[in-house]
Amino acid sequence: MHDSFSTRDTLSVNGQDYIYYSLPRLAAQHPIDHLPYSLKILLENLLRHEDGGQTVDAGHIKALTQWDPAAEPSVEIAFMPARVVLQDFTGVPCVVDLAAMRDAVVALGGRPEQINPLIPSELVIDHSVQVDEFGSEDALDINGRIEFERNGERYSFLRWGQNAFDNFKVVPPNTGIVHQVNLEHLARVVMAAERDGQALLYPDTVFGTDSHTTMINGIGVLGWGVGGIEAEAAMLGQPSSMLIPQVVGFRLTGKLPEGTTATDLVLTVTQMLRAHGVVGKFVEFFGDGLQHLPLADRATIGNMAPEYGATCGIFPIDAEALNYLRLSGRSEAQIALVQAYARAQGLWHEPGAAEASYSSVLQLDMATVVPSLAGPKRPQDRVLLGQVRANYHSALEPFSLARRKRIPLVEETERLKDEGGGGAAVGAREAARESSPDSGAAWQLHDGAVVIAAITSCTNTSNPAVMLGAGLLARNAVARGLTSAPWVKTSLGPGSRVVTDYLERANLLEPLEQLGFNVVGYGCTTCIGNSGPLPDDVSAAIRHDDLVVASVLSGNRNFEGRIHPEVKLNYLASPPLVVAYAIAGSLEVDLSNDPLGTGSDGEPVYLRDIWPSNQEIGDLIASTLSPEMFARNYADVFAGDARWNAIAAPTSQRFVWDSASTYIKNPPYFQGMTMDVGRVEDIHDARVLGLFGDSITTDHISPAGNIKADSPAGRFLQSRGVAPLQFNSYGSRRGNDDVMVRGTFANIRIKNLMLGGEEGGNTLYYGPGNAAPEKLAIYDAALRYKDDGVPLVVLAGAEYGTGSSRDWAAKGTNLLGVKAVIASSFERIHRSNLVGMGVLPLRFVDGQGIASLGLDGSERFSITGLDNGNARQATVTATRSDGSQQHFQVDVLLLTPKEVEYFRHGGLLQYVLRQLAARD
Template sequence: MRDSFATRSRLEVGGKAYTYASLPRLGERFDLARLPYSMKILLENLLRHEDGVTVLPEHIEAVAGWDPHREPDTEIAFMPARVVLQDFTGVPCVVDLAAMRDAVVRLGGRPEQINPLIPSELVIDHSIQVDVFGKPDALDLNGRIEFERNRERYAFLRWGQKAFNNFKVVPPNTGIVHQVNLENLARVVFTQEKDGELWAYPDTVFGTDSHTTMVNGLGVLGWGVGGIEAEAAMLGQPSSMLIPQVVGFELTGRLPEGATATDLVLTVTQMLRKLGVVGKFVEFFGEGLKHLPLADRATIGNMAPEYGATCGIFPIDAESLNYLRLSGRSEEHIALVEAYARAQGLWHDENTPRAEYSQTLHLDLGDVRPSLAGPRRPQDRVLLQDVKANFRENLAPFAAARDKRSPAVADFIAEGGSAAVGNEAVRKGTAIATIDGQQVELRDGAVVIAAITSCTNTSNPAVMVGAGLLARNAAARGLTRKPWVKTSLAPGSLVVTDYLRKAGLLEALEQIGFYLVGYGCTTCIGNSGPLPPEVSAAIAAGDLVVTSVLSGNRNFEGRIHPEVKMNYLASPPLVVAYAIAGTTDIDLTSEPLGTDREGKPVYLRDIWPSSKEIGDVIAATIGPELFKKNYADVFKGDSRWNTIASPDGELYAWDESSTYIKNPPYFEGMSMEVGGIPDIHGARVLGLFGDSITTDHISPAGTIKKDSPAGRYLQSRGVQPADFNSYGSRRGNDDVMVRGTFANIRIKNLFFGGEEGGNTLYFGANPPEKMPIYDAAMKYKADGTPLVVIAGKEYGTGSSRDWAAKGTKLLGVRAVIAESFERIHRSNLVGMGVLPLQFMDGQNARSLGLDGTEVYDITGLEDGASRTATVTARRADGSTVSFQTHVLLLTPKEVEYFRHGGLLHYVLRQLAARK
């Protein structure tokens, strides 16, 4: 490390001496008191990594003299202290690292050159599905099914755990990655021996899941990245970024009675989406922080991807220390966190001067009201009292479409079920089903999934205890779930089960139907499992528009369940309430949930627990002993995990027969020669899309349809539909994933108006032929025709999944032209060598008269030197449309990555050159 500003200092804590890069010393030359907390973290990172090559004194000066109102234009390098991964994104990361070992050997290097240089911890949490529910043995049965389905993937991860240094795996059924990170893995202040000195520095993290930002609630700066960027960081490559703008979000007051952290975060999400914070940091401050428990802060940090920010961070303060103590961290480490934060000017209390921000928002916590979000986006907040009207408004287009097609509705009855069908019933949106011997009527709006799921809320004791108390109160009045509701309880850690059981609330939740189904993301990631056949039969028979209510962070189209068209995010207590009501076509503020044993109506207000009740239960049940017990052997795993056989060796022995793990084609034929960034000529449009195309639309994580390209491929390899598993679980096999790209059942290619499904027009035929996007892409590839995708605003919102970029690349797409991009997906596209181009302000496909039938030339790239490009679209009649676009290669380093063919190619050549 160079030390141009003489900031190297010593800190004594508990008899130990720590070396650190002192911000106060730099503050003797710059006014650092005005900097936001997050900017100070970036500044320390630069001081500690100054090397005269990647980090120069002028980079440090640029951050120290940060202008909050300046548009980002200065590139800096950021190196996280560690990386966290989950298995859906972690498996392809390890696949890539294994492939890079093969490739580096071919280029003359050594296998051990491909090895994580910083701590990298993977939590298996995305593979558990809700196959079994509503039974005491659901947890065990779902776990058994999970291991049967995923044994091959888990064996591969066990190989990686042995083959790579600095790589640990938290086995299945331990918890959700972000909750495990918050409760155990996060250090807040990191320590490391380097050149004979014990260094202390801020804990910073990259995660291969967009909700890595949950740990921002603890004062840890980190955010989600694609697997490509995470792999580069693991291999010691700093991340290139522009110095960001920072939005300050002031919180005052305290939450009113009846409002939850979920209501708060949905309010914050709506406010910040409206402001527009993509690519920006958001930092929370104000006197309201003293009334905001750490768990509530983590809930707000968790949903940073939903409001579009890079991070949503809180400073270190007394509440941070309280949480570290509660969660079982050592007193020695807590003392270091406090001493370091105070020494660095990172400590926050009532005397902390207000920082300068690029923009500022304000929220009085007292104004927060009970809310849900939906039915398709997490930023679309709906007051509880307005949910009924919201549902009916969104039902209208579905009902109109149903009226048009009602004569063709097939009578679909599964074994054991029955349904009354007819045009009249279809128009009304009703169907009769027999469930457990009881004949019931399902209507539009029926809640068929009610899931307490996702780290966003299951990490928060207040809402979990609140759900348990509401369930207890409801059960005491004789209420339970409606028979058509699939209920599930999937906490984010074992700690949650322990305190619910200790409080007697686990049994209360079971009485309503919420049995423990597993420890993982489950419904939030789309692993909701099948609906009961009788319910599926009724949905199909009545062509019903049914709903789900989940305590998750994502409700994008097609994500939760293919048969469920509307999905609402809600707090865990409201999830329980809607399971009892059985419908979203209800106003829970004025209509009864049901009737008690005496036939009297029971209203939500009658069973809603008070804040004092919730607080008393938390105080009596949650302590450090729960965390210490459950995290004592967090990497050990159970007998199922430890008996999985896995191969040995530095190089992975690829199995050609595997449909889960395959050596990807990215490095085939790769040499040490670096390419360029040529213009693109004669491209065809693979997809013409509208606004808010999510990474779920581009690369779905859920069900693989039997008649889809991926389904046909798996069947050709001898895999039966019952064993398809999910797209998410198959991310280690590019043959499956490329076929699943743009295969979401709800995606709308504007070639076909409002029609849903992953189809396109192949213009190599005359007339153009309609076919699945994958099939058309392969024909274009055989023709030698490059491809482009055209889209509207917010392209690539949602999960950080790198397969949304990898699949795009493997389909032959050279460029994506959109009105705007989400941060992570734009970065992933660059990392895979797909060019992101942005329409000029006020322009889009519609305003330019583009319909996707044109042939496209993209010129003026100047080998990446130009900030704009000219796009010329040639119509069939010979006329042309030319327009300018922004080239979103944002830093010189990104241009360099692109010339190499992508980020991993750049890193691989750098390592191979060292021999």
């Protein structure tokens, strides 16, 4: 390795000498005090990986020292993370690709062991558990048993991967959510490794195959979510190309007032940053308010960086970070290493320290934060608690439901019959409701009913303040005689087993269970759509009158169709508010003014009557959490339980594919591949597969949630002998491209403007000649176009591909035959994933778009002037059915020379494979 600036130095910690690349030594030659914390980490990464120009040279390092906060990003650098963290929905396809690459490298003349992770790569199985059983003491065991029955084949495959690959570990199911496990255990903050026979220190940095990898930013670790293909490249030693970003500073002052939570804070921050515009930028938090912000609150803010659109949302290393490392059971030796290295590198933060330079600065006095939710379909749409009812009423309008008569949700049966109401009377569910005064009584469902109340997701279940706050509120509610409404599906999905421990120690798990919040699993459940079926009577009532019902969850995503297909309105809220809405049972109840219900003494009970104080929550945290809890729960984190260890684990170096499997399949990306590199060719006479508006998310594009029996994927599975009851979810079948390609663009809420904006994954197929267009499922139309030899394009509006970093949103697009996506703007990760899969991202210029150009999807499109990927702009010619043509320019979003290379190779994985196969 090179060291052009002589920054290599020695640091002695715990009686051992380490080498490191000193930022202060560089600062003596090129001032860097103005750089934000996050850019200093990037700078160290460049120093450590300088190799004479293959990926990093002295010019890259000097360019970063001369960073101009106001300048638009223009300088490309290479970034190599220290490790990769995966979750199972995105991790299984990664391991499938690695297994396929072992076969492919052999076909190209290489050896299987050439395909092997070169950096620590850890996969946490957390996305497969579903809420099938709830509201009972057996829910955890039953859901766990069903999870293993559904996913045994996938888990066997992952056990093979753990045996076959070096530097690859699997955290088995029933442990926790990937981001919380990462925060509580996997994160090193400072890494120690051997290089050339010497111990080397460097910052812990991470790529994750979940966009909420940014949660780790709360403890000073720079990392963000990437697509599976980019993660695989990092695992195989390939750096990621990026432009030196702008960094937005966010100054925090004051502290949270009484009655507010970290959730209220993060929803406020999300709204502010989304309005400011931070897509593709780093966000860095600083200010005197940090001393009043616990680490868990910082992690909550970092977690939602994808929701405010940033690449990351990072906090510095300081005394609070060390306190958390100590609390979470890290060794004193590791803590000493972190502190010594951070101080030596100038990465340590002290209150009152000089501020760095930022591209722009926002400020929030945390004392002004008020209780809030976000919804009904975007996490940045913050709603004050007192305005939720009005917000819900507005959300009803697009559904033409203003005519519905709104009456109280719970009425006597005869009165319901007399009034005739607009909802279906159904029998009450008795499970865990024996103490309810309404148990066994008839009740009626109406618009606005809260049918799912879920304490779920990494955003909040990592935070003791909101979790203990929820427990205290439940305790107070039970003491007053309140119960959850009988139509609400309640669930508690802790982020790790540590959460259950401290709830039990605080005697708060029992009152949560009395309200139906029994532990249903340790995983990502409701927030990713694994909410499971609604009770039959609730589901029947919704369908009977096409009701618009709601979920309230402590998650980070609430996009259309994500939480449950029968639930059209979804609100994000803190865990205590989730409990409150379970009791209220309806969005018609204004929690800021209306009573939650009537207590056992016959008096109304208001939210303010049972809300715990900040002091009570703080005292409880101090008395219940301990390092021993973390040490005990993570002592054998990779071992797994009896179910996990009972799964057969193959031991071969190459995976033996089962042609009958509908879960794991050798993907087609490398079929017929040679060592010859292709070109970026112009596209001629393409048809439009889909014409979409703004804010099309990866949830809309990527197969997710349940598989419908009459969908292309459902029909395929049935043709392979799989009964609908055994379909499982799209997420669980991400290792089989036959299933996934059929589910791409199949979301029940996606709106194709070619069909007037009707919902569902359909399109218009324009066959040869002048035949009338035919309405088909998008997959079926793509198949017809493939037979016709016709390339495809997708047209869209702004913010195309927002949401989770789902690599299948790009993989499925590629396998459908889409050559290019033309949109007004792209989300960062999805644009990168499209490039990595050989799909060309193009952007309308000069404020143009679908509407201004008068495009309706019936045209044929030719894209010319690509110049083998070197062009910054290309010309699009749209030819209408009458032969008239319209020409317009688009930006070619191959942003770096490395991305052009990926595209010429047909994709990032093909590029990596050829590089590895060419080695001796």
